Amino acid sequence: MLKVFFSVLSAILFLLISSSFTQMPFHLERKIFDLIIGPTLYLPFGLGIIGIIFGIFGVKGYVRLTLVCLNIFGLIGYLVIFIMATIGFQEP
Numbered sequence: 001m002l003k004v005f006f007s008v009l010s011a012i013l014f015l016l017i018s019s020s021f022t023q024m025p026f027h028l029e030r031k032i033f034d035l036i037i038g039p040t041l042y043l044p045f046g047l048g049i050i051g052i053i054f055g056i057f058g059v060k061g062y063v064r065l066t067l068v069c070l071n072i073f074g075l076i077g078y079l080v081i082f083i084m085a086t087i088g089f090q091e092p
Contacts, residue, residue, distance in 0.1 A: 003057065003058055003059045003060075004058075004059060006054045006055075006057045006058040006059075007054070007055070007058030007059045007063055007064075007067060009051075009054045010051045010052075010054035010055035010058055010067040010068075010071060011067060011070075013047050013048070013050060013051030013054065013071065014051050014067070014070045014071050014074050016032070016036055016044075016047055017036075017044050017047055017048050017051065017071070017074040017075065017077075017078055018074050018077070019032045019033070019036070020032075020033060020036055020037060020044055020078060020081070021077055021078065021081050041082060041085075041086075044075075044078045044082075045075065045078070045079075045082075048071055048072075048074055048075035048078065049075070051067075051071035051074070051075075052068055052071045052072060052075070054067075055067035055068040055070075055071055056068060
């Protein structure tokens, strides 16, 4: 039962990370974006690492592999956006 809970938490954390660079309908995107990015720009990195840890302790098999890989890809995607925002958009 605890492994299922960890898997669900890992999936929710992946959705939170991926919502920072996807479009969502009905202005829900802005609320979730403010929830995640509002406190600090580094919060999605922590969520990604926690999602990977929860994925490792989740249900065995392809579910575990999928959750860990999705969280890693979400973390890499946010890293690219973070680097573009902090380094790429500076004025000369």
